[in-house]
Amino acid sequence: MREKIPLEMATRLLNHGPLVLISSTWEDKIDFTPIAWHMPVSKVPPIVAFTISEEHFIYKCILNSKDFAVNIPSADIIREIIQCGTESGADVDKLKATGLVAELSRVIKAPVLKSAIAVLECTLLEDKYLLEHYNIVLGEVKYAEIEPLAFDGHWLFKNQDLKTVHHLGDMTFAVPADDVIDLR
Numbered sequence: 796m797r798e799k800i801p802l803e804m805a806t807r808l809l810n811h812g813p814l815v816l817i818s819s820t821w822e823d824k825i826d827f828t829p830i831a832w833h834m835p836v837s838k839v840p841p842i843v844a845f846t847i848s849e850e851h852f853i854y855k856c857i858l859n860s861k862d863f864a865v866n867i868p869s870a871d872i873i874r875e876i877i878q879c880g881t882e883s884g885a886d887v888d889k890l891k892a893t894g895l896v897a898e899l900s901r902v903i904k905a906p907v908l909k910s911a912i913a914v915l916e917c918t919l920l921e922d923k924y925l926l927e928h929y930n931i932v933l934g935e936v937k938y939a940e941i942e943p944l945a946f947d948g949h950w951l952f953k954n955q956d957l958k959t960v961h962h963l964g965d966m967t968f969a970v971p972a973d974d975v976i977d978l979r
Contacts, residue, residue: 796942797911797912797913797914797940797941797942797943798940798941798942798943799901799938799939799940800939800940800941800946802840802841802936802937802938802939803838803839803841804939804948805841805915805936805939806835806836806837806838806841806842806843806936807835807948807949807950808865808867808913808915808939808941808946808950809833809834809835809843809865809867809915810835810950811950811959811961811971812831812833812961813867813959813960813961814829814830814831814868814876814959814960814961814962814968815829815830815831815833815845815865815866815867815868816828816829816830816866816868816876816879816908816911817829817830817845817847817853817857817863817864817865817866818853818863818864818866818897818905818906818907818908819853819856819857819860819862819863819864819905820856820860820904820905820906821855821856821859821860822859824852824856824884824885824888825884825888825889825890825897825906826852826853826856826884826885826889827853827866827879827884827889827890827895827897827908828847828851828852828853828879828880828884829876829877829879829880829962830845830846830847831962832845832846832847833845833846833865836933840935840936841915841935841936841939842920842933842934842935842936843865843915843917843933843934843936844925844931844932844933844934845865845931845932846929846930846931846932847930847932848930849930851883852883852884852885853884854930854932855885856884856905857919857932858919858926860904860905861918861919862903862904862905862916862917862918862919862934863903863905863917863919863932863934864900864903864905864906864907864908864914864915864916864917865914865915865917865934866907866908866911866913866914867911867912867913867914867915867941867959868908868910868911868912868959868960869910869911869912869956869957869958869959869960870958870959870960870968870970871956872895872910873960873968875893875894875895876960877966878892878893879893879895895908895909895910896908896909896910897909900914900916900938901916901938901940902916902937902938903916903917903918903937903938912941912942912945912957912959913939913940913941913942913945913946914938914939914940914941915934915936915938915939916936916937916938916939917934917935917936917937918934918935918937919932919933919934920933920934920935921933942957944957945957950971952971952972958970958971959971
């Protein structure tokens, strides 16, 4: 069961570059789309960014609904993540197609992935220049939560079920190793 974390720690959930599933909703459709190109932008307030083509349905969902969730899935659902990236949410109910389950978010309209290790609930910050020239979407994190066994102020990778997945290109992926160098 995920637990709320302080917003000043929210951007740490993206520091190590996991593959994420962005979720949003529009016109009675829910979409979950994998994104590998994302980053923290600001710690206070917590702001995140990602890039995606305006051709993708999730882009339209976010621009119209003004919010989205960044879901950080575990590596054990890699096949479902890939399927979410190969079909359009405009044409396919990705939840039915994959068997993934959505649940209500805490503070935004967009649903979140029930099985996600961590979730960042964001409201859209409209920067016309970044959107029009680079398709960069900015979001202010309004709420964040993570599985407590996966985080202690930073990611813990001891639990095999709570490992993130990282896209290396093409159809190649990696998961973090067990060793974490802690110099605290």
